[in-house]
Amino acid sequence: MLRLVVIGIALIALGFALLGLAALLTTAKNAAVAGGAVGCVLVFFVPICFGGGAPEAVYIGVAVAAVLMFATAVLQWLLLKKAAG
Numbered sequence: 001m002l003r004l005v006v007i008g009i010a011l012i013a014l015g016f017a018l019l020g021l022a023a024l025l026t027t028a029k030n031a032a033v034a035g036g037a038v039g040c041v042l043v044f045f046v047p048i049c050f051g052g053g054a055p056e057a058v059y060i061g062v063a064v065a066a067v068l069m070f071a072t073a074v075l076q077w078l079l080l081k082k083a084a085g
Contacts, residue, residue: 015039019052040065
């Protein structure tokens with residue numbers, strides 16, 4: 001299990017590094033960002049969303065994170081209801 005935690009943290013760090021590198025490369029060339037990318041990490045019930053590029057991509061990412069949080073809450077409620085009854 002500890003191995004999976006280390007892999008997960010490494011992937012998160014790699015994602016942040018790639019996002020920072022993309023921002024640095026874009027500003028160095030004075031190029032406009034045509035695409036977009038967004039990522040959301042769910043820590044307990046707090047979504048941490050980050051993105052780069054078009055603002056629409058960030059809005060879509062936050063909306064997807066909200067839907068996933070709602071689905072997780074419903075699933076947990078159903079599992080707790082089944083375990084109690």
